[in-house]
Amino acid sequence: MTAVRSLLIGFVLLPYLWAANPLALVASPPKADEAFFESRIRPVLIKHCYSCHSAEGGEAKGGLTLDSRDAVRRGGDSGPALVPHKPEQSLLLQALHYDTLEMPPDGRLPEHVVKDFEHWIAGGAVDPRQSSGLSGGLMSPDIQPSTADHWAFHRVADPPIPNVNHRGWVVDTIDAFVLASLEAADLTPALPADRRTLVRRLYFDLIGLPPSPGEVATFLQDTSSQALPNLVDQLLQSPQFGIHWGRRWLDLARYADSNGGDFNATFHDAWKYRDYVIRSLNADKPYDLFLTEQIAGDLLPAANDQQRTDQLIATGFLMLGTKMLSERDKTKLTLDVVDEQVSTIGQALLGLTLGCARCHDHKFDPISINDYYSLAGIFMSTETLRGESQRYVSTWPKRELPTSSEHRAQVEAHAKKVSALQASLKSAKQAVDHHEKLLRDHQGSQRVVMADNSAARLTGNWTSSTNQPKFVGNDYLHDGNSEKGEKFAEFTLIPPVNGTYDVLVSYTPGNNRAPRVPISIRHAMGEIEVLLDQRPTPTIDGLFKSLGRFSFLTDMPAVITIATRDTEGYVLVDAVRLVGVDEDKVGRADSKSTASRPDSSKHEEELLAAQQHLETLEKAFKDLKAEMPPPLPTAMAVADAEECQDCAICIRGEHMNRGQTVPRGFIQAVSLEHVPHIATSQSGRLQLAAWLADPDHPLSSRVYVNRIWHHLLGRGIVASVDNFGIRGDRPTHPDLLDHLATSFIADGWSTKALIRRIVLSSTYQMSSQFDERSWEQDPDNTLLWRAHRRRLPAEAIRDAMLSISGQIDLSPGEAPVSGLGTLVTENTSEANKFFHSDLGSNKRSIYLPIIRAEVPEVLAVFDFADPDVVMGQRPETNVPAQSLFLLNNPFIARHAGHAAARIRASSYPDNSARVEAVFQLVLARSPTNQEHRDASAFLNAHALAEDAIEPLIRALLASTSFRMLE
Secondary structure, eight states, X not given: OOHHHHHHHHHHHHHHHHHHSOOXXXXXXXXXXXXXXXXXXXXXXXXXXXXXXXTTTTEEGGGOOOSSHHHHHHOBTTBOSOOTTOGGGOHHHHHHTTSSSOSSTTOOOOHHHHHHHHHHHHTTOOOOOOSTTSOSSXXXXXXXXHHHTOGGGXXXXXXXXXXXXXXXGOSXXXXXXXXXXXXXXXXXXXXXXXXXXXXXXXXXXHHSSOOOHHHHHHHHHOOSTTHHHHHHHHHHHSHHHHHHHHHHHHHHTTOOSBOOTTSOBBOTTHHHHHHHHHHHHHTTOOHHHHHHHHHHGGGSOOSSHHHHHHHHHHGGGGTOSOOOTTOSOHHHHHHHHHHHHHHHIIIIIIOOOGGGGGSSSOXXXXXXXXXXXXXXXXXXXXXOOOSEEETTEEOOOEEEOOOOHHHHHHHHXXXXXXXXXXXXXXXXXXXXXXXXXXXXXXXXXXXXXXXXXXXXXXXXXXXXXXXXXXXXXXXEEEOTTOXXXXXXXXXXXXXXXXXXXXXXXXXXXXXTBOSOEEEEEEETTEEEEEEEOOSSOOSBTTTEEEEEEEEEBTTBOEEEEEEOTTOOSBOEEOEEEEEEOOGGGTTTOOTTOTTTSOSXXXXXXXXXXXXXXXXXXXXHHHHHHHTOOOOOOEEEOOEEOSSOOOEEEEGGGOTTSEEEEEOSOOOTTSOOSSOOOOOTTSOSHHHHHHHHTOTTOXXXXXHHHHHXXXXXXXXXXXXXXXXXXXXXXXXXXXXXXXXXXXXXXXXXXXXXXXXXHHHTSTTTTBOOOOOHHHHHHOXXXXXXXXXXXXEXXXXXXXXXXXXXHTOOBOSOOOOTTXXXXXXXXXXXXXXXXXXXXXXXXXXXXXXXXXXXXOOOHHHHTTTOOOTTSOOSSOOOOOOHHHHHHHHHOHHHHHHHHHHHHHHHHSOOSSHHHHHHHHHHHHHSSOOOHHHHHHHHHHHHTSSSGGGXXXXXXXXXXXXXXXXXXX
8 A cells, every 4th residue: 555545544534543542742852861961960969969869978868879870770778769761650750749758858849950850761861970979070080091082182184085996976075985985895875866856855955945846847857967056056045045054053052032941031132143043144154253253243343233233143142042040049040051051062063062061070071170160261251141120030131233323313312202201291190199189188078988980890891981071080881781780890988987978879871871770789777779770961960860878887888889780771880979968967958968069179170180181191102102213123142241250160060169260261172273362351252262263173163064964964974963072973984074174164164165065966966765785784874875864854844835835935034022021921912822833924934933842833743953952963753743733733734725726726637637736746756656546546536526635735745755855
């Protein structure tokens, strides 16, 4: 049975499978590797556990020590402390959750720390520690000369091009290195990929989008020798190149539009860094400059405002990591942020796990604790945090970007107007408060109490109105003549003295008002309900109507409730007033009695005038805000601290336990002829950037070209792309790696030139055809006897669907979180739109908001990069949730429908032609004979074949052929 037939059957059966076994579509947890252990697990064990459970602490309570891998697995009196991959069976996690056991005994750890342990255990509990007694801090093994002699620290040197037998296969010197390894193993490279496969591979690899049927046809029709180079050059010059390759860099920059962690604050300006990366790659900015700007762009000279803007924005690279902003111990917070920055520099730019040396000399690599704190001093002297967004919650600096003098003048002039109007508003509010007090004092002396509708406790939905001219206060309310019996307005008034009071209510009259409004009055003698006709004009000043006189006590509030039960017509609510009545006049006062109308008109008129003046100013302020010019542009960018200083070693990584101070500097195992000197008054970032971008640096160029190779070939020459250390993989073709690194530098650190060389090589253009003999000798294809079959990254899967449906919007995106407030989950009812599976956007995936802990489902289900960490190599899972998503998600259905409409819009003579068109559109190829028969039979089985095009497209979108690059 073919793939298409299987998918079509699955399409029909899947609803039943889903009902029996619903699977949550969730993102993968953070990668629990050695770096994760060293940065998030070991420091917690040292701080909270070693005093009672370590050889160094001299304690093994319950027979348990936690200072080595074997000891943790062996456990204590209660059994193993953890079971790798099974958090729910791990006693250690139960203790942290305070389930049956309660550890640490002095208080439960924060939830995010417990989550880290859960992810660590679920990921296999990776633990590089080998024996007890060496885990605490400065007592780790000395760096051995053999360790410092590791290949990655050797200077890059261009090796000679090897001689090969089959020279005709060598198109580029790259091929000579690959072929030499194959010939040494008595293997031969696979045949070239066919041109249809190659053109699809190139489009996805260079711009992350599929070729259209027309683009495929154009390439196939060009049989000249320049057809392939011309296509490559065209794709390299496309604006979509920077979008696709920019996303790969953002994986390293741990890019997100929110902070995550304990306080998921919105990164409103992060998108500017995203766009800087895209611009830089499209312009083929030399990598050494690209790297330098992100470390120290703010310290570089600039020829113009645009360059200055880019350089400032570039330093957002150092700002984007998640931070525990509500940490009250600000010294700890600062050191944690520094650790995140040092670790990022290590993994992203050097391929080293520098964070492991925070507590002790690195266990495996030639990186000492002194090296770590030399680098830490550079970032301790860099301003990454500034002030507080609210009490105890730190925030980050927003640095102003260059703008025109006219813009700045407009902003300043507007700010002055706002300031002056705010002062007037303050005075007007004080005047209203003053007149309200005078009126209250006067009414109090006359035994008068009044409450406007703004003081009423409302049940149900009441509508504010000012349509009628005469009312008390700013407005009156009506029930909309709807939901009768469900709406109430309850007034509570406290009489100033015990006595008899006239109960007055105000309303605006009208023929459509309710004639029998039930109003209950709770008084000193009980409760009574009266009915009020709101159609005629009130008898007191045209505003108030008396409901009767009742006794009230100061310690028993009067409660007047206006209801809508059994009413016909609009029920109005405005104000309620209690007016004291002299005891000797009870029973003979009329509607014009002076007791019922205290002489407060002067105070009321003054209050009304003050309120009207305030309303006028408030309207003017609203209009002024609407005229506000665009704010001065800002960016998330670092700066040198006011006081630059060296950092003291934190023994065992504990910030309160300080050792010797070490001068700012770099990793000693990297030997350069010219090591930059850091002046006392400087942070050292500029010198760090120069050190990283030195052409003689053994790691910078190697790590970068290896990343490019990894993305184009499916596996890095060093497979562990983020780890070139002792525990990382050794290069499969070390001479090729050095050859690429030296030629990369010789070509001006050009990313596009490197990519062009690789994709025009015979190595890249091989087919993925399987060969039994080669597989038996090299099952992992480390020697590259064929092309690796690769799955499309998450964003390419989504973008390809948009492209196929004809709905893709290739215009640049802007600020993706402009509708959010300080926190990503607050402020507006629109906030939830950012967490919808496809967010309703047809722009490329790089422009979707990346909210930490809420990555869009359409990306998360296909192993999108975890924005919390450096991720040069994404995990590739193959789980049922992915197939379920492809066959059931509304996003897929919608765009399959659009694609089907494109097919229907063309006049194809029969189902055979329609099947051909569908395969060309979705897979950029013709169907096989069996696929053609199956798909045609599927269309023919429907009375209206056009109705079956959409499910056929959905089946192909869920197929392996769509998701894989051959």
